[in-house]
Amino acid sequence: MAVFEEIVDENGVYKFFYDGVWRKSSSGKSVTIINPTTRKPHFRVQACTQEEVNKVVETAKLAQKSWAKTPLWKRAELLHKAAAILKEQKAPIAECLVKEIAKPAKDAVTEVVRSGDLVSYCAEEGVRILGEGKLLVSDSFPGNERTKYCLTSKIPLGVVLAIPPFNYPVNLAVSKIAPALIAGNSIVLKPPTQGAVAALHMVHCFHLAGFPKGLISCVTGKGSEIGDFLTMHPSINCISFTGGDTGISISKKAGMIPLQMELGGKDACIILEDADLDLAAANIVKGGFSYSGQRCTAVKVALVMESVADTLVEKVKAKVAKLTVGAPEDDCDITPVVTESSANFIEGLVMDAKQKAATFCQEYKREGNLIWPLLLDNVLPDMRIAWEEPFGPVLPVIRINSVEEGIHHCNASNFGLQGCVFTRDINKAILISDAMETGTVQINSAPSRGPDHFPFQGLKDSGIGSQGITNSINMMTKIKSTVINLPTPSYTVG
Numbered sequence: 158m159a160v161f162e163e164i165v166d167e168n169g170v171y172k173f174f175y176d177g178v179w180r181k182s183s184s185g186k187s188v189t190i191i192n193p194t195t196r197k198p199h200f201r202v203q204a205c206t207q208e209e210v211n212k213v214v215e216t217a218k219l220a221q222k223s224w225a226k227t228p229l230w231k232r233a234e235l236l237h238k239a240a241a242i243l244k245e246q247k248a249p250i251a252e253c254l255v256k257e258i259a260k261p262a263k264d265a266v267t268e269v270v271r272s273g274d275l276v277s278y279c280a281e282e283g284v285r286i287l288g289e290g291k292l293l294v295s296d297s298f299p300g301n302e303r304t305k306y307c308l309t310s311k312i313p314l315g316v317v318l319a320i321p322p323f324n325y326p327v328n329l330a331v332s333k334i335a336p337a338l339i340a341g342n343s344i345v346l347k348p349p350t351q352g353a354v355a356a357l358h359m360v361h362c363f364h365l366a367g368f369p370k371g372l373i374s375c376v377t378g379k380g381s382e383i384g385d386f387l388t389m390h391p392s393i394n395c396i397s398f399t400g401g402d403t404g405i406s407i408s409k410k411a412g413m414i415p416l417q418m419e420l421g422g423k424d425a426c427i428i429l430e431d432a433d434l435d436l437a438a439a440n441i442v443k444g445g446f447s448y449s450g451q452r453c454t455a456v457k458v459a460l461v462m463e464s465v466a467d468t469l470v471e472k473v474k475a476k477v478a479k480l481t482v483g484a485p486e487d488d489c490d491i492t493p494v495v496t497e498s499s500a501n502f503i504e505g506l507v508m509d510a511k512q513k514a515a516t517f518c519q520e521y522k523r524e525g526n527l528i529w530p531l532l533l534d535n536v537l538p539d540m541r542i543a544w545e546e547p548f549g550p551v552l553p554v555i556r557i558n559s560v561e562e563g564i565h566h567c568n569a570s571n572f573g574l575q576g577c578v579f580t581r582d583i584n585k586a587i588l589i590s591d592a593m594e595t596g597t598v599q600i601n602s603a604p605s606r607g608p609d610h611f612p613f614q615g616l617k618d619s620g621i622g623s624q625g626i627t628n629s630i631n632m633m634t635k636i637k638s639t640v641i642n643l644p645t646p647s648y649t650v651g
């Protein structure tokens with residue numbers, strides 16, 4: 158497509174971006190992106206070198222200094238422009254998501270449109286919350302007269318490093334980029350390898366919007382090769398990361414900088430005896446199987462009261478039978494998982510459950526990276542699937558005899574991202590929500606990060622800090638105070 162012509166070289170390798178220019182890496186090497194559906198190479202991106210990463214970060218550092226002096230309304234205006242271009246270009250970007258991460262066609266378009274909306278909302282939220290500061294007077298603290306006025310405002314951190322995961326390479330990139338920019342920071346993006354090409358297209362939309370040179374950069378290459386160099390770079394002032402356990406090791410190695418980490422989850426769904434079982438079944442299927450279970454907020458274990466378990470399992474089974482399985486281009490519900498190693502991992506969990514006598518509600522079926530949706534009933538705590546995150550279309554059901562048993566299972570996990578409870582009794586729902594050690598509990602709905610302005614956070618190994626538009630803007634700033642000292646106390650009489 159003509160709009161994106163300059164982002165790809167004559168050999169079909171996608172370029173990386175810094176200082177306002179699309180470039181080829183001096184490494185002469187590329188990283189291949191395998192199409193999860195065909196399992197054949199589909200795209201190639203530059204394998205950036207450490208020297209290039211260095212240049213990118215240093216350029217970002219310089220560009221940030223003048224961006225911080227750009228009026229807030231101008232920053233917002235550029236973000237609105239980028240959002241509009243992103244939405245205009247939803248078709249080619251969605252096409253990349255289909256080929257790189259096998260996201261069903263309609264969901265791929267939704268991800269891009271949602272990203273445009275996120276960027277616009279962030280611009281609006283930013284002008285409001287960053288336009289406000291605080292005025293403190295000294296005489297509220299014992300022993301002081303009113304001789305001091307303290308003015309506080311939010312200032313940028315500097316260079317923000319954004320590392321999103323494969324499952325939302327556009328949305329989870331802009332959820333870091335837009336708050337960073339509105340707050341006056343510059344951004345270095347390291348997209349996931351699967352999803353990098355969609356992310357490069359998105360970066361081009363920001364470039365077309367007219368952001369200053371050097372403010373936004375995107376380096377590509379295997380996280381395992383340039384990741385440490387980036388995350389430990391002394392000129393990086395903040396890291397916003399979404400992904401798996403890699404985040405835990407990054408947080409141990411990063412310097413004394415603010416970190417925003419959204420990591421894995423084992424989101425539990427507790428179903429009580431008085432629940433609306435049709436509603437619960439619909440949410441379990443939507444929550445457990447959309448994008449083939451490759452969402453951190455997917456329902457990853459259903460904890461159902463024994464007395465309603467047979468009925469619920471039958472309802473879920475009936476809905477699972479209706480899910481379409483096949484190619485993302487055909488907009489099937491269940492599409493191939495992202496890599497062969499991911500499919501092998503999922504299969505390992507299924508075989509372990511089989512060996513330990515879980516009830517298979519469907520026959521296990523796999524072709525290449527495509528795994529048919531599978532509901533496993535009568536899962537017991539000694540099975541790996543009871544605790545591990547498949548990131549695939551396999552959902553375990555554990556039958557419980559008391560609410561306490563359900564809460565205990567939920568809280569025994571190392572993860573604490575989200576959870577949900579189905580009941581018609583709001584008092585019970587609140588008590589259970591309070592008892593669940595997770596960042597969010599949904600009452601009568603499946604877990605979900607969106608809408609994107611809601612706070613989103615994980616406890617325990619599921620993360621550090623909170624996302625969501627407002628929280629991310631605040632996280633990417635620090636407080637600066639200026640104190641006006643008067644020679645004599647002064648009180649306004651009114």
Ligand SMILES: NC(=O)C1=CN([C@@H]2O[C@H](COP(=O)(O)OP(=O)(O)OC[C@H]3O[C@@H](n4cnc5c(N)ncnc54)[C@H](OP(=O)(O)O)[C@@H]3O)[C@@H](O)[C@H]2O)C=CC1
Nearest residue numbers: 322323348349350379380381384400401403419420421453
């Ligand atoms: N809580 C949340 O919001 C979410 C959590 N997740 C979790 O993420 C996992 C799946 O996503 P996935 O993308 O595979 O996660 P990974 O942790 O493997 O990768 C996430 C990102 O980190 C990069 N990376 C890899 N190694 C390093 C390194 N040493 N230093 C810096 N960056 C590195 C990856 O790049 P590359 O691809 O090049 O290796 C990718 O961009 C699941 O466990 C899931 O639960 C996913 C989505 C949301």
Ligand SMILES: O=C(O)[C@H](O)COP(=O)(O)O
Nearest residue numbers: 325452453454605606607
């Ligand atoms: O990365 C994920 O899996 C997302 O943060 C989930 O987002 P969603 O709940 O809005 O699909």
